[in-house]
Amino acid sequence: xxxxxxxxxxVWDLPAPPGTVYAHLERVEHYPQWWPxxxxxxxxDGTTGTARIRSLLPYDLVMxxxxxxxxxxxxxxxxxxxxxxxxWARWTVVPRGAGSRATYEQEVVVRRALMRVLxxxxxxxxxxxxxxxxxxxxxxxxxxxxxx
Numbered sequence: 001x002x003x004x005x006x007x008x009x010x011v012w013d014l015p016a017p018p019g020t021v022y023a024h025l026e027r028v029e030h031y032p033q034w035w036p037x038x039x040x041x042x043x044x045d046g047t048t049g050t051a052r053i054r055s056l057l058p059y060d061l062v063m064x065x066x067x068x069x070x071x072x073x074x075x076x077x078x079x080x081x082x083x084x085x086x087x088w089a090r091w092t093v094v095p096r097g098a099g100s101r102a103t104y105e106q107e108v109v110v111r112r113a114l115m116r117v118l119x120x121x122x123x124x125x126x127x128x129x130x131x132x133x134x135x136x137x138x139x140x141x142x143x144x145x146x147x148x
Contacts, residue, residue, distance in 0.1 A: 004115070005108075009106075021099075022075055026070070029041045029043050036140065048064065048065065049064070050062065059114070061112065074092075075093035076092050078091075085109070086111055087108035088106070089104070
């Protein structure tokens with residue numbers, strides 16, 4: 001087993017229709033406005049950008065995102081990731097009651113040297129750190145959607 005390989009799935013139930021949620025998730029450069037752990041997003045061009053994230057642990061992760069799939073009718077946004085994390089991430093947004101369900105999936109290999117050295121003992125901490133980040137993102141997006 002490669003202890004630096006991670007697969008995450010998070011499900012967010014949100015108080016807005018799928019098109020509205022999709023529009024917010026598509027504007028990655030606005031994530032720092034509602035997602036505290038996404039510290040910075042810098043667009044490079046129409047399909048590429050860089051992001052710097054930091055949750056509870058005292059280090060930043062920097063990655064470049066390349067748009068792989070944008071499918072509004074299917075509710076899918078997918079990117080390829082390179083940098084401190086290499087792999088892919090995908091949002092899938094579907095109707096749920098009067099709102100939406102956004103599912104975030106991510107499969108990555110950690111390339112940051114310190115995290116690779118600490119891969120075995122740090123794995124539970126890294127997973128918990130990711131879970132905290134995702135909870136904060138859900139809260140931030142839900143609050144933003146309710147304010148609109």
